[in-house]
Amino acid sequence: MFPEEVLEHVFSFLTSHTDRNSVSLVCKTWYEMERWCRKRVFIGNCYAVNPKVIIKRFPEVKGVELKGKPHFADFNLVPEGWGGFVWPWVVEFAKGYPWLEEIRLKRMVVSDECLEIVAKSFSKFRVLVLESCDGFSTDGLASIASHCRNLRVLDLRECEVEELSGHWLSHFPDSFTSLEVLNIACLGSEVSFSALERLVARSPKLKTLRLNRTVPLEKLSTLLQRAPQLIDFGTGSYSAEIRSDVYSSLKDAFSSCKNLKSLSGFWDVTPAYLPVVHSVCSQLTSLNLSYASTQSPELTKIRLVVLDCIEDTGLNTVSMTCKDLRELVVFPSEPFVGDAEVQLTEQGLVSVSQGCSKLQSVLYFCRQMSNSALISISKNRPNLTCFRLCIIEPTVPDYLTLEPLDVGFGSIVENCKQLTRLSMSGLLTDRVFEYIGTHAKNLDMLSIAFAGDSDLGLHHVLSGCDSLRKLEIRDCPFGDKALLANASKLEKMRSLWMSSCLVSFGACKLLGQKMPGLNVEVIDERENLNSLPEYAPVE
Amino acid sequence: MDQKKSTLDLFHDLDLATELRLGLPGSNDQPEIIKTSLSGNKRSSSEMGSSTCTDEQESRFSPPTKEQVVGWPPVRSYRKNILQVKKTDSDTGSGMYVKVSMDGAPYLRKLDLKMYKSYEELMKGLQVMFKCIIGLYSEREGYNGSQHVPTYEDKDGDWMLVGDVPWDMFISSCKRLRIMKSCEARGLGDCV
Numbered sequence: 001m002f003p004e005e006v007l008e009h010v011f012s013f014l015t016s017h018t019d020r021n022s023v024s025l026v027c028k029t030w031y032e033m034e035r036w037c038r039k040r041v042f043i044g045n046c047y048a049v050n051p052k053v054i055i056k057r058f059p060e061v062k063g064v065e066l067k068g069k070p071h072f073a074d075f076n077l078v079p080e081g082w083g084g085f086v087w088p089w090v091v092e093f094a095k096g097y098p099w100l101e102e103i104r105l106k107r108m109v110v111s112d113e114c115l116e117i118v119a120k121s122f123s124k125f126r127v128l129v130l131e132s133c134d135g136f137s138t139d140g141l142a143s144i145a146s147h148c149r150n151l152r153v154l155d156l157r158e159c160e161v162e163e164l165s166g167h168w169l170s171h172f173p174d175s176f177t178s179l180e181v182l183n184i185a186c187l188g189s190e191v192s193f194s195a196l197e198r199l200v201a202r203s204p205k206l207k208t209l210r211l212n213r214t215v216p217l218e219k220l221s222t223l224l225q226r227a228p229q230l231i232d233f234g235t236g237s238y239s240a241e242i243r244s245d246v247y248s249s250l251k252d253a254f255s256s257c258k259n260l261k262s263l264s265g266f267w268d269v270t271p272a273y274l275p276v277v278h279s280v281c282s283q284l285t286s287l288n289l290s291y292a293s294t295q296s297p298e299l300t301k302i303r304l305v306v307l308d309c310i311e312d313t314g315l316n317t318v319s320m321t322c323k324d325l326r327e328l329v330v331f332p333s334e335p336f337v338g339d340a341e342v343q344l345t346e347q348g349l350v351s352v353s354q355g356c357s358k359l360q361s362v363l364y365f366c367r368q369m370s371n372s373a374l375i376s377i378s379k380n381r382p383n384l385t386c387f388r389l390c391i392i393e394p395t396v397p398d399y400l401t402l403e404p405l406d407v408g409f410g411s412i413v414e415n416c417k418q419l420t421r422l423s424m425s426g427l428l429t430d431r432v433f434e435y436i437g438t439h440a441k442n443l444d445m446l447s448i449a450f451a452g453d454s455d456l457g458l459h460h461v462l463s464g465c466d467s468l469r470k471l472e473i474r475d476c477p478f479g480d481k482a483l484l485a486n487a488s489k490l491e492k493m494r495s496l497w498m499s500s501c502l503v504s505f506g507a508c509k510l511l512g513q514k515m516p517g518l519n520v521e522v523i524d525e526r527e528n529l530n531s532l533p534e535y536a537p538v539e
Numbered sequence: 540m541d542q543k544k545s546t547l548d549l550f551h552d553l554d555l556a557t558e559l560r561l562g563l564p565g566s567n568d569q570p571e572i573i574k575t576s577l578s579g580n581k582r583s584s585s586e587m588g589s590s591t592c593t594d595e596q597e598s599r600f601s602p603p604t605k606e607q608v609v610g611w612p613p614v615r616s617y618r619k620n621i622l623q624v625k626k627t628d629s630d631t632g633s634g635m636y637v638k639v640s641m642d643g644a645p646y647l648r649k650l651d652l653k654m655y656k657s658y659e660e661l662m663k664g665l666q667v668m669f670k671c672i673i674g675l676y677s678e679r680e681g682y683n684g685s686q687h688v689p690t691y692e693d694k695d696g697d698w699m700l701v702g703d704v705p706w707d708m709f710i711s712s713c714k715r716l717r718i719m720k721s722c723e724a725r726g727l728g729d730c731v
Contacts, residue, residue: 075610158617186617241656242663290618335614365612392612449611474610 007033017042036060043067044494046108047519051089055096063102063127064093070497071447072472073107074132077499079523084108085135094121102127102153109133115140119147127153137162145171153181155208163189170195179203183210185234185265190214201226210234213267218246224253233257235265238292242272251276264288264305285324290331305329308344308365315348319355326358332365332392346373353380361386368399369426374408378415387412388423394450394475397427404428410435413443420467423447433457437464445470455482462486472497480507487515499523635710641669641687641718652710658702665689669718676702688719 002010011034014020024034040063041054054061068084086108093100100122110133118125125148138161144154145168169191172179179199184191193215200206206227215223215236224230240246250273254260260280269292288305302324306314310330318325328349333342346369353359359381369391378384398405405426413419413436420442424432428451436443437460444467452458459482461471471493479502483490490496490511505522512520635652648668655661662673674685681700682688689701693712701709701716 072610074615075613076616077610158615160617242660331618332612332614335612335618365614390612394608394611449613 004033008037011037015040039063040065040102046084046086046089048494051092052096055092059096061097062100063104064089064097064100065104065106066108067106068108070472070495071107071470072474072497072499077474079525082523086110087114090114090117098122099124101125102129104129104131105133106131107133109135110140111135112137112140112143116143119143124150126150127155129153129155129157130159131155131157132159134160138164138166138168142168142171145169146173149173149176150178151176152178152205154179155181155183156186157183159186161187163187166191167195169199172199174198174202177202178205180205181208182206183208183234184212185210187212188214193219197222197226203227204229206230208232211236211265213237213265216240217250217270217273221246221249221253224250224257228256229259230257231259232262232286233260233265234263234288235267237268238266238273239268239270240273242270247273247276251279255279258283260284262286262288262303266292268292290329301325303327303329305331307331307333308340308342309333310348311343312345312348312351313343315344316351319351322356324358325352325356327361328352328356328359329363330365335365335392338393340367346370349373350376350380353377357381358383360384363388363390365390365392367392368396369405369408370398370400371403371405371408371411372398372400374405375411378411382415383418384412384416385418386421387416387419388421388447389425390423391425394425395427396425404431406432406435410439413440418442420444421446424451425449429453430457430460433460437461440464441466443468446472448473448476450475452476452478455479458482459485462489469494471495473499473501475500477502480504483507484511487511487518491515491517637691637713637715639665639668639716639718641671642720642723644669650716652713657706658709661701662689665716665718671718673718678703682721686721688721689716690719691716 007030011020011023014023017040020034020038024031035057037060038058039061041058041061042065043049043054044067046066046068066086066089068086069078069082072078073082073084084107086105093103094117098121101124103118103125104127108130110130115136118128120143128144128148128151136159141154141161142165144151166189172195176199180203182199182203191212191214196211196215200209200223207230209223209227209230210232211220211223211234213236217236217238217240220235224233254276257280261284263277263280263284263286266289269289284301286303287301288303289310290305290307292307301322304318304322304325304327306329308330310318315330318328330344330348332340334340344366346366349362349364349366350373353376360383362384363386366389369389397403398408405424406429409422409424409428409432413422417439419440422436422440422443422445424447428448430453433452433456436446440446443465446461446465446468448471455478457476458473458478461468462482463486468489469492472495474497476498478498483498483503484507505524508520508522511518636649637652639648639650641648650664650668652661655664658676662676665671666673669687671687672685673687673689674682676682681702690698691701691709691713692715693699694714698717704712
């Protein structure tokens with residue numbers, strides 16, 4: 001038996017929460033040891049456990065990460081007011097974790113009152129990351145700015161913020177110099193530029209600065225000059241009249257940023273200003289041009305996020321020049337228009353899969369796909385870990401053969417043995433689910449829409465995918481049979497979302513009764529749910 | 540083992556008389572294979588709750604139009620808005636092409652006025668396109684001193700000197716452009 005000090009030292013090397021969870025199951029001693037030295041706790045579903053339980057089990061926690069609403073909330077499928085409120089957690093943390101340093105939240109509702117409690121309760125508070133959160137205003141941000149003397153990170157990723165005033169930034173006192181990350185890209189209204197400039201000027205450790213759209217291009221060089229140590233920079237609106245003085249000062253400012261690795265922003269691009277970025281291109285690992293509907297120049301990077309305006313020709317260039325590319329994201333410029341004017345097809349993705357040998361992760365929106373393209377992609381890139389394909393029109397078949405895309409996606413799961421995340425689209429029958437159940441043994445998350453023929457499809461997935469933890473399904477003809485037959489599988493998963501399928505209210509009630517460990521929730525916006533016949537499908 | 544047994548029991552607990560299938564309750568048809576989307580009028584119908592079972596199922600299984608499908612394609616709403624803003628920024632959205640002729644050139648060109656935000660930018664564009672030098676505009680002298688003079692036809696059919704009116708007014712009234720040789724343009728500026 002190792003003495004406690006040795007065990008504790010060994011455990012300190014375990015940072016992954018899954019490893020820590022495993023370690024705590026070995027024996028009572030290890031459970032006790034581990035719980036006392038866990039510094040960061042991750043709760044993937046805020047309704048899975050009571051905050052008091054967490055605080056009791058892990059008394060020394062310094063950082064908490066919580067996730068709230070289901071993923072499909074991003075696409076307006078979860079009604080307003082569903083939940084994901086962080087309030088009960090913050091209240092408990094204020095009592096139980098006075099030395100809390102870091103809070104990371106995703107898809108949660110955060111009120112100004114919560115932010116005020118956070119600002120006032122934790123004297124060592126350093127990191128606030130809010131991703132896809134809503135419910136707060138710039139007043140809440142002002143509280144954080146006023147009171148968090150040791151703040152290092154304020155990262156608002158794609159949040160919906162009620163913007164009452166741009167002066168919240170001025171609430172950071174003049175003595176505040178510890179800022180390392182500031183991401184305000186999601187704010188739509190102007191923030192006080194002078195306050196921003198002064199803040200940047202007195203933050204020598206600032207490594208990430210992501211501006212919002214209202215910061216004009218003409219002012220970028222001023223900011224960059226004050227922060228040449230930046231590693232990650234997001235511009236504001238990248239559009240201005242072509243003026244040589246603006247151009248040259250911007251070019252000089254970018255050249256002096258020797259550590260720049262990631263660029264983003266680029267709203268409303270004036271193409272003439274893009275070349276100023278060339279001097280830093282070769283050192284970039286990440287480039288997000290997804291707000292710039294112009295074709296991007298040749299740039300070497302590891303993560304590329306663009307609009308489909310890049311077209312097949314642009315992706316062909318990427319495949320030839322970006323040999324270190326690991327992640328490709330292509331968003332649609334006109335998602336709600338039937339006929340695209342952009343020449344982006346399955347070919348672009350096939351090229352990249354051929355030329356970029358390190359490609360692991362793909363999110364691709366396009367308007368046509370074929371089984372042969374999917375098979376090529378799977379053979380070119382068996383190292384894919386994340387493959388998310390969205391063909392914009394639902395239930396569209398292989399455009400060459402008019403067959404379902406079962407065989408193509410089947411090839412993806414068969415060849416890409418390390419695949420952990422898959423999203424599918426297009427015309428798909430139960431067959432594709434048979435392939436998935438048979439081959440996708442490492443799949444952690446699966447997203448399905450407008451697919452399948454019967455319960456057999458769902459049954460294949462639930463019974464075959466050994467590692468599956470998150471499953472989200474919309475508009476598929478899956479009913480009660482497969483769900484109930486695989487109820488025990490559900491206990492091993494983090495979450496299952498089914499909407500517009502054929503699950504009956506009766507089955508939901510039955511599931512809830514028979515599986516008390518499961519949290520079964522029915523959301524149906526019709527009135528008088530109880531008066532519906534039990535076999536009627538719920539939303 | 541016990542787990543497996545209990546899930547089978549779970550299934551059998553269902554009243555088999557109301558066994559679920561895709562057809563309407565009471566009918567004995569084989570369930571159809573539903574290939575089309577099911578979400579139909581989910582959020583656009585306000586009478587969903589009071590309709591009969593038949594109507595409900597029919598409307599659920601009709602193929603959706605784009606407006607009806609909530610949350611598809613899965614693009615976040617702030618991305619939708621950004622692109623829409625871009626569209627309204629550029630009024631017609633499809634560019635504003637005008638014909639451009641240059642005296643002595645064998646064929647005409649076309650130019651998108653929306654690509655420029657000022658006269659300065661337009662002049663640069665014209666000079667690049669036609670490999671000519673246009674020179675500076677002044678209110679008093681027009682383009683005196685340059686070899687080429689830019690003119691345009693306005694809504695009334697008159698030929699005007701480019702640069703006299705504010706840019707926005709120019710864009711909305713310009714129908715075509717003509718780059719004249721300065722010796723022919725004398726009539727538009729000061730007479731010598």
